[in-house]
Amino acid sequence: MKRLSVLLFLLISSAALAQQNAETNRWSATEANAWYAKEPFLVGANYAPANAINELEMFQADSFDPKTIDKELSMAESIGMNTMRVFLHDLLWQDPAGFTKRLDQFLSICAKHKIRPMLVLFDSCWDPFPKLGKQHEPTPGIHNSGWVQSPGADALTDVSQYPRLEAYVKGVVGAFKNDQRILAWDLWNEPDNTNDNNYGQNYLKTELPKDRKVAIITSLLPMVFQWTRTAGATQPLTSGVWIYRTPDDWQNSAKWTPMEKVQLENSDIITFHQYSNPEALEKVIPALQTFGRPVICTEYMARGVNSKFQTHLPIAKKAKVGMINWGFVAGKTQTFLPWDSWQKPYVNGREPAVWFHEVFKQDGTPVDPAEVAAIKQSTGK
Known part of the structure; x- marks a missing residue:
């Protein structure tokens, strides 16, 4: 308990200065809107290749698969998608040169298909104990059974690892600023x-205990904004609100x-999550x-919660609000299964009557041709 108190004191003290500095260097609304005025209607997906169970498997040297990525992003280009949201991981920075090279290669494949991705530095979702190396196979019947948090619980609670996290942020952002x-x-x-x-x-x-985790990250997030701005990023920064x-x-x-105050007061552009009906989106x-x-x-x-392409894309396009759905090609993440598959696994070949996420099946056919038609209509493809 004493160690936690010291950790939180150090974090809060550092975060107060970081918040002040990050806000000072935040884009003005005028700058942000000028940037956005040059962008098309942004449509894309949260992307990991079908043969990657998580962000580590996507980018580690032994499992990085440019051929599959090229094939799948070609599918995205064919329906008019022009962005992807892609998760990175702090542990990948243990091989800075190799990771930078692979990320550069990934960005070149994106550019080939006229896709400009939004890159995610950290993530609080799913397994709190990430490890480098070969990732385990998917747990049958469970949604996102192998996705890992970045940073993991060990790093979050060990202030001696924060210089490593800072080096990762400044390193990867600085390389592509x-x-x-x-x-x-x-x-x-x-x-x-x-x-x-799931893990909670x-x-x-x-x-980690709820209050402890949230308190640590609430203090750490302003520092991450400051690190990113110190690294000289010329692209806009954001951290999206997600609770209804x-x-x-x-x-x-x-x-x-x-936490929402930190997110909204530091972000250059406002991002959010919306797993709900079209009336709520409007x-x-x-x-x-x-x-x-x-x-x-x-x-x-x-x-399964009435959040769909056909209903949501027309609303968003009218308002010029970019839309990035969860999932693209069904694969090792198994996010075509619903969230509650953790409690009720889909085993023995059983599948949900209605797939939860994904645009395409693993064989490349659409989950629903009407959805692909709606995406093409929204993108002008």
Whole structure:
């Protein structure tokens, strides 16, 4: 308990200065809107190749697969997608030269297919104990059974590892700070997600205690914004809000959590997640646009909760809100299975009547041709 108190004290003290510095160097709304005015209607997916169970397997030397990535991004280009949201990992920076080379190769494949990705530096979702090396095979019947957090619980709770995290952020951002192949940097995916129903309090209980994890990251995130800006990123920075709130809540800062305050007050562009019906999307977009900055939805499309291409893309296009759905080609992440597959695994060949995520099956055929038609219509393809 004493060690935790010291850790939090050090974090809070550092974060206060980092918050001040990060806000000082934040893009103005005018700069952000000028950048966005040059962008097309952004449509894409959260992307990992079908043969990668997580972000480590996607980018490690032994499993990096440019051929599969090229094939799949060709499919994305064919339906008019022009962006992808792609997760990196701090452990990959243990091989800075190799990782930089592979990321550069990935960006070249993206550019070949007219796709500019948003790169995610950190992620609070799923397994809190990532390890380099060969990743385990998918657990049958379970959604995202092998995705890993970055940084993991060990690094989050060990302040001596923070220089390593800083070196990763400054290293990877610094290497690509002027690279126009990159759309934006998403600094931390769902930073206050405590994974209650999988690794957290309601299931495996291997996750850090909720309050402890959220307190640490609330103090660490301003530092990550500062590191990224110090590295000289010329692309916009963001960290997306994801917990459901009413439109009135977003317009009342007194109702924001401390984490949401950090995210919204440091982001150059506003990003959010929306796994809900079209009526909710129509209400939240104007609320988020009151911040006077570009707005992009970086996760949506879960058929089981009525979040769909056909309904959501026309709403977003009218408002020029970029849309990045979860999942592209079904594969080792198994995110065509619903979230509650952790409690009710789809075993013995059983599949959900309606696939949860993904645009294409692993054989390259659409999950639903009508969805691909809707994507093509929205992108003008």
